[in-house]
Amino acid sequence: MNVTAAKSLGPQSIAAAAMKQTQPAHIAATNVAVDFIVSGRRQRVLHDVNLAVPKGSFVSLIGPSGCGKSTLLKVMAGLIEPSQGDIRVAGIRPQEAVKSRLIGLVFQDATLLPWKNAIENAAFLLMTADETMKKSDAMDRAAEKLRLVGLTGAEKKMPSQLSGGMRQRVAIARALALDPEVLLMDEPFGALDAITREEMSECLLDIWERTGKTVVLVTHSIDEAVLLSREVHVMGTGPARIIETLPITVPHPRNEESYSDPAFTAAESRLRSLLIESHRRTR
């Protein structure tokens, strides 16, 4: 599908330009800036972001705290209106895209409803989004997505009976049940332990390969970003913006063995030095 992006190994600006020419971006940000009013003063929390995510791609936003990566994700989700510039998801404004159920969201906390079991939680957003849908249809769809995230057999469990990883799987199933074209994830595995995190990364990779959704992942983890992404946008502070875009050329299909791929280690060390640099600048 996205051959151009994978092949263009040249400087990132050329790669980005090539991408823009060959296919319209699924998510496109043009000169996006966001200002917040903090105690009466206008503060720029995101500075002039240009970004093009091709359809079916997997991109990560990585950077130190306060670099605006979550803000950028919220702009894509239509939860924050940009103060400047233009943002399009599937060619339309995010608020419109949301209404057409093109966007699925996953946050760091699974935020399951404690009075509903796993399958009811997975069906909840779908049933909220589509009032006309029959309950049994929504449940069927939720069951299918729970299977996709590897939770078959746990449908009737209450959130309090699920582990952190399992709860997050339900949250992913809940987003997938909307059958969105775009999956926006804000540090979805941030609260999990290292091993569960790796398991979840592989689960997500598997889902992405099977469904071909466009995924934007906000993460703190370099490993996670490299293993999962086609492209990593490194963000920095002062002012908060994208400082570099790094294509990840680790061959697909990716799995545990990808960690030792030369392309993986190269990307990893490049990202690490970029992050260290941006951290230093923050201080």
Added chain:
Amino acid sequence: MSEIAAEETTAKELAGSRVWRGLKEVLPAIALSAAILILWEAFIRIFDVATFVLPAPSAIVVSLIKNRASLAVATQATAFEIFFGFVLAAIVGVMVALLIVRFERFGRALYPLIVLFQNVPKVALAPIFILWFGFELTPKILLIVVIAFFPVTIDMLAGLQSVEPSFVSLMRSVGASKNKIMLRVRIPHSLPHLMAGLKVAITFSVIGAIVGEFAGANRGLGYVIQFASTQLDTPLIFAALLVVSALGLAFYYVVEFAERLLVPWAPKYDPIQLNG
């Protein structure tokens, strides 16, 4: 065969241990109560305290038995007031909380007034309510409402705020309106908090009923207490107090039972042993 028998004994042992564990939980309370009663009885007998000053537990029990018919009638009247007052206080408390969050500007105006009103000594309102509404049921129920709605409102407000902001974002992301988020997410989320508020409110309701009856009534346990005090019938005062406490206890556990039934997901905790 022998295996089944073995299993049976384990089941029996388990049931036995559960009874034993339950017993062990209430045993300290029973022991302490018994000790206090024995000391009390001994104190009265040794120092020969006059009954109208402080009756011995045995005298209270005698009075309780002797006056059981009139106490039963009074209990019925007071229980009726508590029940209706509490239900009304719960409805008013919930409504006020919902109005405050639904109409923000109105809420900003109302909230400080409610807090201010909470600091008015409610006991002082009782004579006014009697003046306005007479000696019947209305002033008692009204007094219960003004005393008991506050914890309901405050806990309901806390409950409505207990939803994670990211979940609200999620709901907004599928185009859910404010009302829908309120109905489907915020209100169910607030239920454990609401039940905590109701548990406080039910104890306040008992106080409200007695205070209301003190201020002016011709029936009820509060009336019995006041009548007994004019007669210097101290054992009857204590007997009525005992019945009031038992009534309050019963009401409290009804609310707690309702909580377990309605909000099974509410966090369960031991009020005595610190967590962690």
